[in-house]
Amino acid sequence: MSEAPAAPRTASADRAREEGIGLLVQPPRPRAGWRVLPARVLAMCAVELQKLRHDRTELYTRAVQPALWLLIFGQTFTRIKAIPTQGIPYVDYLAPGIIAQSAMFIAIFYGIQIIWERDAGILNKLLVTPTPRSALITGKAFAAGVKSLIQAVVVIVIAALLGVALTWNPLKLLGVAAVVVLGSAFFSCLSMTIAGVVLSRDRLMGFGQAITMPLFFGSNALYPVSVMPGWLQAVSKVNPLSYQVDALRGLLLGTPDHLALDFAVLLVAAALGIAAASSLLGRLAR
Amino acid sequence: MTRDADQAVACTRLVYAFGETTAVDGLDLTVAKGEVFGLLGPNGAGKTTAIRCITTLLPVPARMVRVFGRDAAKDAMAVRRLLGYVPQQLSADASLTGRENVALFARVFDVPRKERAERVGQALTAVDLTDAADRLAGTYSGGMVRRLELAQALVSAPRLLILDEPTIGLDPIARTGVWEHINAVRAATGMTVLVTTHYMDEADQYCDRVGLMHHGRIRALGTPAELREGLGERRRAAGAAATDPLPTLEDVFRDIAGSGLDEKSGDFRDVRSTRRTANRVG
Numbered sequence: 001m002s003e004a005p006a007a008p009r010t011a012s013a014d015r016a017r018e019e020g021i022g023l024l025v026q027p028p029r030p031r032a033g034w035r036v037l038p039a040r041v042l043a044m045c046a047v048e049l050q051k052l053r054h055d056r057t058e059l060y061t062r063a064v065q066p067a068l069w070l071l072i073f074g075q076t077f078t079r080i081k082a083i084p085t086q087g088i089p090y091v092d093y094l095a096p097g098i099i100a101q102s103a104m105f106i107a108i109f110y111g112i113q114i115i116w117e118r119d120a121g122i123l124n125k126l127l128v129t130p131t132p133r134s135a136l137i138t139g140k141a142f143a144a145g146v147k148s149l150i151q152a153v154v155v156i157v158i159a160a161l162l163g164v165a166l167t168w169n170p171l172k173l174l175g176v177a178a179v180v181v182l183g184s185a186f187f188s189c190l191s192m193t194i195a196g197v198v199l200s201r202d203r204l205m206g207f208g209q210a211i212t213m214p215l216f217f218g219s220n221a222l223y224p225v226s227v228m229p230g231w232l233q234a235v236s237k238v239n240p241l242s243y244q245v246d247a248l249r250g251l252l253l254g255t256p257d258h259l260a261l262d263f264a265v266l267l268v269a270a271a272l273g274i275a276a277a278s279s280l281l282g283r284l285a286r
Numbered sequence: 287m288t289r290d291a292d293q294a295v296a297c298t299r300l301v302y303a304f305g306e307t308t309a310v311d312g313l314d315l316t317v318a319k320g321e322v323f324g325l326l327g328p329n330g331a332g333k334t335t336a337i338r339c340i341t342t343l344l345p346v347p348a349r350m351v352r353v354f355g356r357d358a359a360k361d362a363m364a365v366r367r368l369l370g371y372v373p374q375q376l377s378a379d380a381s382l383t384g385r386e387n388v389a390l391f392a393r394v395f396d397v398p399r400k401e402r403a404e405r406v407g408q409a410l411t412a413v414d415l416t417d418a419a420d421r422l423a424g425t426y427s428g429g430m431v432r433r434l435e436l437a438q439a440l441v442s443a444p445r446l447l448i449l450d451e452p453t454i455g456l457d458p459i460a461r462t463g464v465w466e467h468i469n470a471v472r473a474a475t476g477m478t479v480l481v482t483t484h485y486m487d488e489a490d491q492y493c494d495r496v497g498l499m500h501h502g503r504i505r506a507l508g509t510p511a512e513l514r515e516g517l518g519e520r521r522r523a524a525g526a527a528a529t530d531p532l533p534t535l536e537d538v539f540r541d542i543a544g545s546g547l548d549e550k551s552g553d554f555r556d557v558r559s560t561r562r563t564a565n566r567v568g
Contacts, residue, residue, distance in 0.1 A: 016474045021412045023405040025475045027443040028397040030367060043393035051381045054422060121375030125438070128341045128371040129394040130363050285343050286304070 030130060037135050044139030045146045052150065059150065066102045066155045070095060070162055083223050086255055088165075095159040095166070096248035097221030100241055102155050103148035103180050107187035108212050110144050111195030111204050118284045119201075127285050134278040137192060141274060144188035145181030152180045156252075165253070172251045175259075179251070182266040183244035189273025196280025221245050240269040294319050294446050294478035295340055296352040302335050302344060309335035311502030317446075319354075322472065322479040324489040327499035328543045333482045334374070336499070337450055340480070341371050354445060367395070370439030370477075374451040378434045380424030384415055387423055388437045395442035409437040412474075413467050429460030433467055440471060447472075449481040453488060461485070465492050486535040496535070498542045505542045513538045 016025045031039055052059060074091035077083060085093035117123040126136060160166055167173070194207050216222075218232060219241040225233055236242045243258075243265040250257025295317035302310040310332040317323040325333050338344040339351055342362040351358035353365045378387050388406045397405050410419045413433035418426065423434060432452060439447055449468070453461040465488065472479055483489055489496050490510040498506040498513070506513055517533040533541075 019412075019470075019474050021408045021471070021474060023401065023408050024412060024440050024443050024471070027367065027445075028392075028395055028401070028405075031396045039396065040394060043390060046393070047379075047382065047386070047390055050383075050386050051379075054381060054383075119375070121373035121377030122379060124338075124341075124343055124373050125371055125377050125391075126394065127343055128366055128369055129391065129442075130366045130396070131394050132363075282345070285338075 036130075036132065037138060040131050040135040040139045041142045044136075044143040048143040048146050052147065059154065062102065062106065062151055063154045063158065065105075066098045066151075067158050069098045069101070070155075070158060070164075074098075074162070084227065085224075088253060088255070091159075091162060092164045092253055093249070094222065095155070095164045096252050097219075097245050098159075099152045099155045099176075099180065099248055099252075100183060100219075100244045101216055101221055102151045103184045103244075104187045104215065104241060105212065106148045106151055107144040107184040108191050108208055110140060110188035111191030111193075112201055112208070114140065114192050114284065115195050115199070115201045115204060124285060127281075133281045134274060137189065137274050137278045137281060138185075140192065141185035141188050141270065141277075142181065145184040148184035149177055149180050152176070167252055167254065175251045176248060179244055179247045179262070179266065182263075182270050183240065185270040186240050186266065186273045189270065189277040192277040193273065193280055196277060196283050199283065215239060215241050219245055240265060292319060293317065293352070294321075294354060295323075295480060297336065297340070298350055298352075300336065300339060300346065300350045302332075302339055302346065304335075308502055310339065313499075313503055315497060315504055317478060317480055319445075319478055320476055321494040322468075322481065322492060324493035324496040325480065325482045325499060326484075326486070326489055326496055326539060327482075328539075331499040331543070332502040333499050334450060335502075337448060337480070337482060341369060341448060342366055367442070368445045370442065370444030370447045372432075372435045372439050372447075372449045372452055374454060376428070376431050376435075378423045378426075378431050378438070380422065382423060383420050384410065384423055384426070384430075384434050384437075385419040387434055388441050391438045392441045397441070405441055409441040412440055412471050413437045427460070428456055429463050432456065432460070432464050436464070436467060436471070443475070444477060446478045446480060449479065451482055451484065453483065453485060461488065468492075486539055490535045498539060500543050506538065510535050517541055 013022060013025045016022050070091060074094045077094070078090040081090070083090060083093070114123060127133070156166060191204070191208065195204050198204050198207060218235040219239050220236060221241065225236050225242065228236060243262040246257055247259055247262035247266070249255045250259055250262075293316050295315065297313050297315040300310050300313040300315075301308065313332070313336055315336070325336065327333050335344065339346045340353065340358065342358050342365055346359055348357055348359040354368055356364045356368070358365050379390075382390070385406060388409050389402060392402050392406050407416070410416050413436050415430065415433055415437060418430060423431060426434060447468070452468070453464050456464065468479060469492065471477070481493070493510065495507070495509050496513065497504045506516075508516070514533050514535060514537075517538050521530070521533065522528060
């Protein structure tokens with residue numbers, strides 16, 4: 001067997017410059033410390049926005065379901081007056097729940113995207129970059145948040161057109177954006193965690209279908225917690241969607257809320273979700 | 287400078303097992319700085335697992351894998367900064383333009399904003415994709431996608447370019463095109479190239495040295511000419527006529543790996559992935 005030959009002389013940077021590719025011999029200066037995470041999050045969010053710019057079909061098709069919920073379910077139940085809504089029309093009460101639902105539906109299928117990225121080799125390529133796994137997951141979680149936020153804007157516009165009395169206070173709207181992003185970050189991480197366990201798209205589709213409806217109906221999105229049976233109230237207490245809806249309702253409609261608790265629960269849930277999904281990402285790389 | 291740092295890659299008795307299946311079984315391998323090294327072998331030989339260990343995708347114990355002297359186990363982030371990686375699958379994002387695909391990798395390798403556009407432009411120039419840079423990658427031909435992936439790998443100025451079956455499924459003209467770009471960039475930048483391939487003609491033509499893997503180990507190592515001549519000598523010693531045609535690298539491959547069907551030759555996922563890639567480029 002032959003020995004490895006002596007290394008040939010490295011081509012000079014001059015030659016690369018002559019060929020118009022001088023920068024391709026100069027490695028970029030690495031970011032360090034806390035600056036890595038926001039840089040990776042921005043990179044992932046930018047990709048999501050670029051994709052939406054090229055193809056808005058998903059944005060339009062995903063607007064249909066929330067529009068139907070508000071238009072049919074909301075308006076019908078407003079007439080029936082069967083659900084106690086703290087004195088506001090039912091369609092108003094429902095709108096924040098539908099914003100949260102739309103955001104969750106987008107985020108909950110991020111696990112399928114990450115399995116698709118694994119099958120396409122994109123995930124492995126990203127894992128061979130100087131990106132810690134937690135930063136990659138956080139980037140994807142916030143990218144889901146950005147996508148959900150755009151969806152939330154669409155639902156808010158539909159709700160406004162239906163006459164829902166929403167706040168236009170910029171600070172409160174900023175709070176709404178934060179709540180939508182945090183909620184989506186948690187649900188996308190939940191999905192990516194399940195992806196790291198089940199490892200196949202088909203199985204994840206089944207899980208996705210199985211958990212979205214219980215999460216939705218086991219929250220205060222459609223009706224107040226007080227009308228639920230005891231066991232469902234217990235489910236609602238540990239369901240982050242309930243805290244998301246509570247915060248959205250308080251910010252958008254001015255109903256009594258528990259904003260500090262809501263934000264705390266969403267922050268902790270997102271952090272735990274990121275930790276869980278990051279720890280299982282290695283299974284997807286194998 | 288240590289000898290380790292003179293070597294682009296050094297694997298020392300590398301072992302990696304998936305459950306009870308040992309994919310890499312005591313691999314000793316060195317790749318010198320600046321060379322094009324071809325890792326050959328049948329499906330299931332352990333090439334891709336070895337590549338995944340070198341790229342830090344799979345966790346390995348300390349001191350088994352070093353890249354330019356950096357330990358892949360202890361200093362994974364530093365190792366990743368030295369690498370450009372093109373996986374076997376067509377891994378460009380079809381819903382982004384060529385330029386956006388490359389810009390993503392510029393961002394995750396910390397290319398500063400003021401330099402990003404120019405560096406991305408140079409990477410696209412290096413693979414001759416400037417004119418198609420603002421088209422969606424989904425509209426590219428198979429050869430163009432491979433060149434785009436090369437641009438993604440080059441944008442961070444890697445010292446080691448790792449290519450896993452870069453020409454699988456491409457027609458001969460596209461294959462030649464991909465290799466011409468690899469060689470041109472290598473000549474201009476002096477980077478080291480580690481490539482796996484099933485195409486013996488490519489290995490013969492483009493690799494400075496090749497290692498033939500079988501059952502998780504290197505079974506033959508040398509320049510393509512050395513390996514061909516070695517087999518020729520063995521055949522003559524066994525009674526072959528001096529006038530017999532010189533063996534090809536494919537003959538060397540068959541000599542090492544055998545020509546029978548091997549039930550361990552690549553799992554279902556490997557074969558499906560290979561076929562998908564071939565379908566997408568074809």
